[in-house]
Amino acid sequence: MTSTFTQTPTDWVRRTEELASIIGCPVEVRPINAQRVRIELLARAPLRERSFVRLPTQLDLNRPLTIGVRADGTPFRLAVAEKQTLLVGQSGSGKGSVIASILAGLGPGIRDGIVTVDAIDLKGGVEAGSYVKLVRTPAWDYASARELLLGLVQELDDRLTTMRMSGYRKIEPSAATPLRVLIIDEAAHLIYQAPDAKTRAEVDLLLKRILSTGRAAGYVVVAALQDPRKEALASRDLYTQTLALKFRTRDDAVLALGQSAYDAGARCEQISSATPGTGFAIDGETGAIVQFRAFWVSDGDLREMARIYAPTARETQS
Structure with a gap:
């Protein structure tokens, strides 16, 4: 009107x-x-009502994943394979819906062995445990998280060496060289739960290594975070796209996407608590602010995803 x-x-x-x-x-x-x-x-x-996820049968990693609906009713698509993704929002804002929608989009690739997912959840696997059957290596404590990051960096270095020797500037994901997706639930715990300053610095350096050099080699991160402040995640500047869900205050909303995005309409503190999974993103093509709501993924959907997408073999070559 x-x-x-x-x-x-x-x-x-x-x-x-x-x-x-x-x-x-x-x-x-x-x-x-x-x-x-x-x-x-x-x-x-269209954002007032839930949009239920449809589990795809095929995956084209050259196209963004459809993970929800935009405010104008059109599909909301997110480039995951070539971006480092930061997802920020207060507790209960629906970050889990976004992650589950991403996993649903990647599902056919997980099934076919061209995508592997690793997960860090230092809340004991409370969140990531719901999709653990899609995960190659889960890490529910700090020592396991450190070992996982160390192993990923070693794999990344080996792949970069192979790329350099073969003259490749970019990897095309395949069963031999799958896209490695690392999901981190509440990434601030990598800072706050570190047993000592030395270990915290080591883990931070490992994560920064993946974020800064992993994209072309097929190593990407999807990290969820409640606190948009720099102290909560020292590596946040290395993420190449940010999705901001609901926040309690204007200041947090501004920190999430920046003052210019806030002025353009990304008022995250005004999102209704009754619409979890709703947020704002910056369109990678136009630079415009996009409001979206991620798909609703039920427990039954998660069980079905585990049934049809879980890889038959946990280990694949890097």
Whole structure:
């Protein structure tokens, strides 16, 4: 619907944007002249209702994964294979829905051996345990997480050496050289649970090594985080795309995507608690702010994913 108001005060526009964010409607505010503004709202609100995941049968790693729905009702797609992804949002904001939707999209590749998933969950596997059958190597404690990161870096170095000797600048994932996806649930625990400063620095360096040099070799990270502050994750600047879900305060929302994104409409603190999995991202093609809601993935969906996607062999060549 389109409405035109004369002499619209600034806070009228702000309140309209807030309402649109809460109910999941896209909104555009277009100045007509110094005293008139046009506010355009999409009449339907596709983010208010859950969109249930559809488990794909094939995977094309050259195309982004469809992991949810945008505010205009079109599919929300996320490039995972060539990006380092940071997912931020307060507890209960629906980060698990985003991760499960990513795993559903990658599922056919996991089944066929061209994708492997490793997972770190230092809450004892409470979150990642729900999809553990899709995971090559799970790490539920700090010592295991350190060993997993060390092993991944060694594999990465070997693959980079092979690429250099063969003249390859980029790996095409295959059964021989699968895409390695590392999922980290609550990445801040890698800092806060470290037994000592030396181990914390070592783990931070290992993670930075994967983030900074892994993409071309087919090593990517999807990390979830509650606290958007730099102290919670020293490596956050190395992530090449960020998805921001609900936050309690404006300050956290600004820290998540930046002031310019906030000014453009990424008001994460205004997302309704009744719509978990809803967030904002920056479109990689246009730079525009995109509001989305990840698919709803039920416990039954997770069991079905484990049944149809779980690899028959846990170990594959790097």
